[in-house]
Amino acid sequence: MRHYLLALAVSLGLALPAMAQESETPTPQSVAGELFGLANSYIGQGDHEAAKRTLEAALALKPGHPAILRGLFIVARRAENAQDAFDALDRMVAAGLVFDASSGEELLRAADSARFDALQATLEANAAPVGRAERIARIDMPDALIEGVAMDIETDRIFLSSVARREIILLEPFARDEPIVFADREDGLWSVFGIAVDDRTRMVWAASGVVPQTPLEEGEAEGTALFAFDLMTGELYRRYEIDGAQQMADFVVRDGMVYVSDSRAPRVYLLNSVSGDLEVLAEDPRFVSLQGVALARGALYVADYAMGIWRVDLGDGSVSLVRPNDVSLIGIDGLLNTRDGRLVAVRNGSRPHQMMAIDLNADGTAVDNVEVLLRDHVDMTPGTEPTLVDLADGRAWLVANAAWPLFPEDGSDPDQERPATTILEMDLR
Template sequence: MDKFHSIRNLLAATGLAALIALPAMAQDNGANAGATAPTPQSIAMELFAGANTALRSDDYESARRMLEAALDLKPGHPAILRGLYRVAQQAERPDDALDVLERMAAAGLSYDTADEAGWLAVTDSQRFAAINQQLAANLAPAGQAERAARIDRPDALIEGVAIDIETDRIFLSSVAGREILMLEPFAPNEPVVFADREDGLWSVFGIAVDDRSRMVWAASGVVPQTPLAADEETGTALFAFDMTTGDLYRRYEIEGAERLGDFVVRDGMVYVADAGAPRIYVLNSLSGQLELLVEDPRFVSLQGLALAHGALYAADYAMGIWRIDLGDHSVSLVRPGDESLIGIDGFLNTREGRLIAVRNGVSPHQLMAIDLDAAGHAVANVDVLLRGHRDMTDDTEPTLVDLADGRGWLVANAAWPLFPEDGSAPDEPRPATIILQFRLP
């Protein structure tokens, strides 16, 4: 969902200064502004600042220790790992540098070592070669998918996809067009408008089809890329549309919400993440009202939600995956394995309880299947389902995903980097949006 995608490349910055200058929506969306109690985010930021100070004083060991402490709080964060590499580089500690590169490789990340060959290869040529082999493998294409649709509306900025398995209709959310588009199975490349600003929509982010209620659900709000009329009233809401008639059934709002973004629907209930505040809401029925489910200052940038193992799981773009107990509403960070869980955007669960995650804030972009342990508190295994597809281009990013009947549909190339926040025209043409279809293993 809206993370101010156009500046996500800061996540890949190698300088320590960039570590404490991550974009507002990608790293600190204001949810913790004014918080008095320390959070993992605020402590990590202090550690980043301390590491910068230590590095400027050539106190490499202190910088290393502070970054390691930050990494404990934000496991697998690529910018912290790159910061550790920079410390090792400036301290002329090749063994430390090789250790960091090994951790990057194990995390499924990429790093160009071309400029480091002389220094590190001399230290341990076999170890350096093995690292390069793994880093190359992390970039290699994986998985298979075919085009389900090509939408030649380059100015729409399509973010989300939802499938109605009964009719094979595909619904798409448009950020810049402020509309929901629909594709018929007999015309997959010819979208028609299902709902738009005349229905009260601002930018549309998360979207879902509920087979039980036969509703099309959509979360809507305002970002810098939202085209607004002069003096137009802004806000955020969850919308329910009758799938058959296209009529607006109801609009759900809740006081204090900043930006309703991604959500998950099950058995007539909707769980909604607030992309601008550390809150998750719940709608218990079509006739009900949005209610606060949980508020936690440790949330930084909430994205997709999933239901598995009797709990609600929330992807946090800057932290990983949170587990919310649906009984006592307690919140805990899922313990990751080696693979980095930073930068997850689209996020859903299969019927079997696997978590399907779209990672786009970290190189390489990829679609992953995450298996949790029996208790649902830790990652047991991660499989890469799709990476390096020809439609997942470097100047775009995959965003949201939908699952049904053993298959998945993915927005492969949302053009967020080509939609400057100031409304200016990009230097490069915006591509048609591609929806990929894949089989779940």
């Protein structure tokens, strides 16, 4: 990796920042961050060509990153280079992003007014409504901060994870508007993130940990663990911990095996059976902020909020970044797979927020196609974000409007009222 990063810098006529050169293990994230800072320095010096080359180097490490694409537009505008500004907007359009280009309107209209109008219209179209979904539950618990959803197909019960109340919430099919506490802090739960129902083990699985929004008792110890509860009784079956874990975030369950991501440690864990223990499946310094997990084409796919999607070989544990097409894979939170190996992703770290299907190439190493499944639904309200999704029986269930932006880390009350949480159901067939 070190030789690759140095070669990339040389090929673009750049010198890596001192920190990256001296580091024993430079990563794409660390080098891209330093290059981004270096570009800002070049902009301040008025060296727009060097700023452009530096940002291109950062983009090669983090394809489709919205902030880097915006940086390229800003550099072009300041250099009064209309062609480069148009190119940056073209790339944003292809990445499926939205952007207000009005700051460069005078420059671009003078160069090609028709092209500017067309790009503006396409950027706006990137945020237009797509797909249909039905509201199946509305949970009026504004203090809960609901993150995840899991459907039990056999009983039609819905399980929800709460960050701020430290609970697993149950919705019965005959009383969707009457939430029941299925498990809580008395069972050892901290904030609950990923959640799943496993038909084979008949367990409700939950990943739990601590974030600034976690209400801890005075002197209470922090921690993170994977929990298994009996699906029918709600009794805690077992709590799984592993040394070095920092925040178990999300997971996928298949054939009684659980694959778990850690959002604050560069690790993916494996639990081989309900009677087993967690072990490290993959550990890689290139991991930045791991989120949703999926199994497809004989490999494990893990969303990285800052980098895209990683492919973990289940045979030798080797890790590689899935090669994207033009569509940005930055900011993916939820990730699961359909039975036919399609990845379904929820993107909330790049705008527009959306749920999309990702088709991989034959060997699962690159993206062939991306299809937007749901965007700008009436329940995907401003000031909130879609988070996790569950898939079963050709359908998808989505937390449409988690109120993360309305839960300040310092515990203060937000300026606006927190909305009720909406669960959407979508037919994928």
